[in-house]
Amino acid sequence: MSPHHLRQDSLPKSSPATVSVFASANSWIESDALVQCQRVAALDGMVHVAAMPDLHPGKGAPIGAAMASTVLYPFLVGSDIGCGIAVFPVKLRRVVPERIAARFPDLDRALDPEQDADDPAWAALDGEVPAGHVEGLGTVGRGNHFVELSRVGTVLDSGHASRLGLEAGDLVLVVHSGSRGLGERILRAHTEAHGAGPAPDSAAYLAQHDAAVRWGSLNRRLLAARVAHALGAEPGAPIVDQCHNLVEVRDGVYLHRKGAAPGDGRDVLVAGTRGTPSYLVAAHAGPDANHSVAHGAGRKMSRADALRRGRAKHTVEELRRTPLGSLVVCGDRQLLFEEAPSAYKRIEQVIGDLVHHGLATPVATTVPLVTYKTADAGSASRDARRDGRRGRGRP
């Protein structure tokens, strides 16, 4: 062993960071995710790890955690830098789920600046394309991403809801999406050079990161505008838009959030599943929670398990029309099983844990009417793509 190593070993070992888990004893948390939290806590410079009740294992880093350290670790944010959830009020005359589902635009096809130059949705960007990254603009992505028309269900804090301009029965578009290929490219470039190590030039990383965060937020506006126009509604500004994959400099440390939303006096939509309500909450998380709240119900099982168990338990039909009566637009059977409500924890339990620990106050629920995951098999837009023709409309 080199003297260098001996010297390191002889130094008093810095104690690992504290880990706080904001979940009650009867909330199921996969042990792999807790092990990941302990590994993160042992990283150089780590100060405090706050695990949210939706905690579950991720690739390398846990999902549903806020991690504060003196060193910036890009892998703790992950590849989908800027992923978040936004809520847009929308006014529609008649809501028949089948008709709405049929009118959803093809959100797997990017808007092309030249061929789609006259699409009114572009107004949502106001000419801004962060990092000049045009690829994937207007697409929702895969995994847990979605665009959903929901109805405000139970109002739990009428004063707060009315300040947001919401009352029971109102319609909203909920958009969960990130920075698509841009964030992936930024993390890959870092990882190829430095692996899971810290960013040697944190300012350079942060400049790219900030562009991806902005790109994600603008893309959520673009997605909402595409859908609003297709449904004959006027697109507007979001009343809620919080990013749950990002790093910020706060109190002199790097606060990494991975599947954890900023919870310092902000309103956050905590996503349920495609067959259960979501909760709009007023977040008021303090330093113990790294100023963060949960971002959703959280996976209860891996995608592989959800696929295997889902095939035995559910039919495609019951996943496409949920117990709430809502429709799920998803031409990909595998994704439908992976994203089955039964693959997620109960959102009420997650919200209950946030409330119990004083991290958030529920404002209102949103109840799904139509959720878009990926284009329907047999849709006009998908046929057009397959045949190599341009997307919209009929031949």
Next chain:
DNA sequence: ATGTAC
């Protein structure tokens, strides 16, 4: 979650 390779 992603683009890309298998």
